[in-house]
Amino acid sequence: MPDIIVCGAGPAGSVVAQRLAAAGARVALVGMDSRPSWEGLSARSRALLIEAGALPGEAGFGRETDILVGPVARRGIWAGGRVVAGTEWLVERSRLATALRALAISAGAVHEPDLALTATRSADHWWVRLRSGKVLAAPLLIDARGRRGPQRRGPCLLSFGQRFRTPATGRAGTGIGVTDSSWCWWAWHDDLLWVQIVGQPRAGHPASWLAAAAAQIPALQEALTFAVAAGEPVARPAHARLGLGHGDPTRWQVGDAAVAHDPLSGQGIYEALRGAQLVATAVQSLREGGDALCAYRFVADRQDEVWQRGVARAAEFYRELGERGAFWRDTAAAYARLLPEQAPLAQPAVAPRIERRPVLVEGRILERDVIVTAQHPRGVWHIGGVPLASLKNYFDTAESATIAGAVAALDRPQAAVVSAIHWLQKTGTLLRQVPPNVSSGG
Ligand SMILES: Cc1cc2nc3c(=O)[nH]c(=O)nc-3n(C[C@H](O)[C@H](O)[C@H](O)COP(=O)(O)OP(=O)(O)OC[C@H]3O[C@@H](n4cnc5c(N)ncnc54)[C@H](O)[C@@H]3O)c2cc1C
Structure with missing residues (x-):
């Protein structure tokens, strides 16, 4: 019996399956071949595919493979006659999916070339019924079915x-x-x-x-x-979409099933692969005994952030062309409605504060105290390995605080502590001056 069922064998499903199988999980990967089509890949998407092992490394630069051609020149005319010029790689989507699936299989995932019809939960397991009639059961389910399912939708x-x-x-x-x-x-x-x-x-x-x-x-x-x-x-x-978080750490969403961007962004594959890596880390973290809700919240926060960023970018893209007609204006307006209300300009800046949040620690998701500021709403845990909340607490509570004292209290190198102090000062978290190796007062 598998530990995890992944429904959908597109780029995100295959990458999450490969990562989890490589970490020792028994993974069933359910999905069929996708239909041929081409997409454009940015340099950073290509770098992720090389990292995943789906493409040859730098030796393949400028070379054709049966999956990828490039870099090729991109030309176009955008708003106000502005010329668009750049480069991208051409990727044949069905071949890419096949290559990524092969990596998952070679890592140990069992491929079920089928469609998942239903998924229900009982007796601590997910029961997935396939079109062939076969039923798979596993404690964890990962939805990687792309742009379907309950969702918060863009235009x-x-x-x-x-x-x-x-x-x-x-x-x-x-x-x-x-x-x-x-x-x-x-x-x-x-x-x-x-x-x-x-x-x-x-x-x-x-x-x-x-x-x-x-x-x-x-x-x-x-x-x-x-x-x-x-x-x-x-x-x-x-359509862009944000999958509905279920708040249930036995059921995860990845790739477009979690967050799908407007295709105009050209970053869908990048975000799908990054999201797959993130979910693999979170699921592995809870399989190793980590706190399931903490891991779930970590992923949900990041997916929400990626969604907000994508919606803001899409609203801007379409707004730029508003004078071309209703299609552009309506699409921009539909995206703008998904953005959170802007805070009134007169609102006082929120002071930096310490909050308990899930963070990534050596491949596991654990709760730590982080510094939350207006510029860093997700919170920053450490700078160069120096835990910021502990550093701030040291300066707030030590009777006679010095840099040397902080180095000793936190057991971190002086250069790293000095950088972390600068960060605290720059963000207004630490208001006092701390001259090098001199007492800052108590
Ligand atoms: C028109 C368009 C153009 C795009 N152009 C670009 C681009 O140029 N560059 C870029 O980076 N991104 C682009 N994207 C985005 C990119 O295609 C996606 O972000 C990416 O494919 C997401 O991968 P995924 O694995 O999450 O989903 P998908 O690639 O959609 O894979 C999901 C898989 O699940 C399968 N599936 C669905 N239901 C079931 C089921 N019940 N059981 C089993 N399997 C199931 C599907 O058949 C599919 O194979 C574009 C998207 C669109 C719509």
Whole structure:
């Protein structure tokens, strides 16, 4: 019987399964092959994939693999005619998912090439019924099914993707452009072209979007010259979403199932992989006897933060193009409504304070006293290994506080203690001056 069932074998599900299996857990990974499509990868997403072992390391830079091509030039026109120029890597999504799944299997996860139909909890176990009729049971369940399930949703967006064959060019690159009612990303590699359009589902049939987009974006029109559709079009939900935290540390969410970003961010894979690593650490922490609720809260806080950041960025992206029409204004407004109310400007600054929060300590999630400031609402536990709350307490309570005394009390190197003192002073947590090795007074 497995210890953990992971439902969904996309990038996030496979990475969390691989990490937990490598740490000794018996993992069942449930999921089918995904449909082929292309996406763009930033340098930091690619670095994470190299770290996960899914891509060759720096020796592979600029090289083609069957998963990745790049770096390729990205060109486009954005708000006010601003030219977008940069680089990215092209990734074939189904091959990436297969490679990550293979890593999970080689770490010991058992792959069930199936769909999970239901998951129910009884007798301290999750019971997952698969489409084949097989039933899996495990104490822990990880939902990695992507953008589905109960959720706090961003604006309703749909993506329509189509692959084309074109005359061979031997070149690769990507383009991005906007229309009055959608935005469009396209990528070409030799004789293949992938076009993806994101808009509101009610704005006509997605198949008509392509002609409308080509009519408004000359570079796309040019890319489509002599292009012949190859394969079925792929429709994908593209709404941002925040999974509903269940407050139940036997049931976790990871990747898009936890936090899905607007695809315009271009950082979905990065966040999915980072989130998978975080959940693997939390689950491993509780398997080793750590406090389950503490680990759960640690993950939930970070997922919420990633969601807020993504929503703010998306609101800004769409607002920039507000003059292009209702699609842009409505989408920006829908994102803006998800942002927390701004605090009134006149509100007095909150003084730095000590709070008990879950933090990461050598791969385990434990509660520690942290310093919470307006700039660091999540709290900072240590600087260079010096616990900040203990340092502040030392200066608040020692009769005759000195740097040397702090070094002795905390048993940390002097240089690290001095850096930590500077941090406390800079943030207004420690108001007094502490001259080097001189008593600061009691
Ligand atoms: C249109 C669009 C364009 C995007 N472009 C980019 C981009 O250019 N760059 C980027 O970094 N990110 C991009 N993203 C985001 C990126 O695709 C996701 O963030 C990433 O795929 C999340 O990985 P995941 O494993 O959480 O989810 P997914 O990749 O969605 O994987 C979930 C898996 O679970 C499976 N599944 C679902 N239900 C079940 C079930 N009941 N049982 C078993 N399996 C199930 C699905 O079939 C799928 O294989 C884009 C997203 C969209 C929608």
